[in-house]
Amino acid sequence: MEKTLDKELISHLLMLEKDQQEDVLGYIKKILSGKEMDRRAGVSEQSIAEGKVKTFDQFNSSFENWKKQKRTATR
Numbered sequence: 001m002e003k004t005l006d007k008e009l010i011s012h013l014l015m016l017e018k019d020q021q022e023d024v025l026g027y028i029k030k031i032l033s034g035k036e037m038d039r040r041a042g043v044s045e046q047s048i049a050e051g052k053v054k055t056f057d058q059f060n061s062s063f064e065n066w067k068k069q070k071r072t073a074t075r
Contacts, residue, residue: 016024047053054062 013021013024044053
């Protein structure tokens with residue numbers, strides 16, 4: 001994605017009052033945040049589909065075993 005600013009966009013932004021600029025900036029941040037969340041969700045879904053993520057039961061079992069080992073190691 002090429003990162004350039006359109007001259008028309010810049011000229012319109014310059015016409016805005018300060019409060020309007022803040023509204024536009026907030027809107028842009030909201031769009032970018034949503035896109036980032038969508039990207040992360042896609043990565044997570046792919047990891048789950050490929051089996052790269054532990055299930056809750058697997059995690060819980062590993063955690064319980066870790067706690068048992070920790071208790072026996074500290075005795």
